Amino acid sequence: MRVDIISIFPEYFAPLDVSLVGKARERGILEIRLHQLRDWTHDVHKTVDDTPYGGGPGMVMKPEIWGEAIDAVIAQAGPAASPRMIVPTPSGRPFTQETAIEYAEEPWLLFTPARYEGIDSRVAAEYGSRLRVDEVSVGDYVLAGGEAAVLVIVEAVGRLLPGVLGNARSVADDSFAPGSMANLLEGPVYTKPPTWRGREVPEILLSGHHGKIARWRRDQALRRTLEKRPELVARLDPAGLDKDDRKI
Numbered sequence: 001m002r003v004d005i006i007s008i009f010p011e012y013f014a015p016l017d018v019s020l021v022g023k024a025r026e027r028g029i030l031e032i033r034l035h036q037l038r039d040w041t042h043d044v045h046k047t048v049d050d051t052p053y054g055g056g057p058g059m060v061m062k063p064e065i066w067g068e069a070i071d072a073v074i075a076q077a078g079p080a081a082s083p084r085m086i087v088p089t090p091s092g093r094p095f096t097q098e099t100a101i102e103y104a105e106e107p108w109l110l111f112t113p114a115r116y117e118g119i120d121s122r123v124a125a126e127y128g129s130r131l132r133v134d135e136v137s138v139g140d141y142v143l144a145g146g147e148a149a150v151l152v153i154v155e156a157v158g159r160l161l162p163g164v165l166g167n168a169r170s171v172a173d174d175s176f177a178p179g180s181m182a183n184l185l186e187g188p189v190y191t192k193p194p195t196w197r198g199r200e201v202p203e204i205l206l207s208g209h210h211g212k213i214a215r216w217r218r219d220q221a222l223r224r225t226l227e228k229r230p231e232l233v234a235r236l237d238p239a240g241l242d243k244d245d246r247k248i
């Protein structure tokens with residue numbers, strides 16, 4: 001997978017050199033190219049923003065600069081004829097595990113994180129006629145810029161790419177993963193020592209009864225979901241809950 005990111009703060013993406021995403025890059029599973037938006041300005045101050053038409057607070061990012069930058073990046077046609085363009089914004093479609101799975105299938109993603117009050121809306125309109133342009137939100141709050149959202153999306157997508165997570169780890173067991181974990185939060189996890197500061201690990205987990213353990217884990221997930229995200233419980237498919245029960 002090829003990922004292009006255009007930003008006025010390319011240094012913001014240094015964290016993508018470490019951990020899982022860093023290893024995926026070293027192994028050629030993921031190729032990330034960073035671009036400084038200001039390289040496409042033509043004035044001495046390298047201006048990328050201006051006052052909003054219609055008045056109001058803050059500044060809006062100018063369409064010309066973004067247009068030249070995006071044109072330059074998509075002209076470097078890579079694994080696909082054109083990339084899927086992703087614009088992180090509070091006014092976007094919610095980014096979920098389902099979206100991450102969908103993006104993990106894409107050969108080429110182009111991220112255009114905005115600063116200020118956003119990018120002139122004509123940019124999404126201009127490219128929406130040529131590319132798939134997704135305006136996505138990583139949460140109902142406002143960041144100073146889309147860069148942090150890009151880090152979140154790249155990590156959520158990168159960990160799904162084949163070979164990135166150790167074989168021992170199946171993404172099928174993730175919270176929100178489609179199938180039996182859909183709309184369920186993962187329950188509590190434990191490791192050695194069996195007793196820590198007088199606190200024991202739940203006995204069932206040491207029992208070796210895989211069917212009972214699976215049921216206990218699902219019940220814990222249900223309990224946690226009910227407590228933390230009751231609105232998800234309404235969406236549960238009761239039939240799906242027993243799907244993974246191994247016959248005892």
Ligand SMILES: COc1cccc(COC(=O)c2cn[nH]c2)c1
Pocket residue numbers: 087088089090114115116117118119136137138139140141142143144145146147149
């Ligand atoms: C494109 O327009 C804007 C406007 C304002 C801020 C931003 C940065 O993104 C976010 O704040 C965000 C993304 N998901 N949840 C919050 C983009």
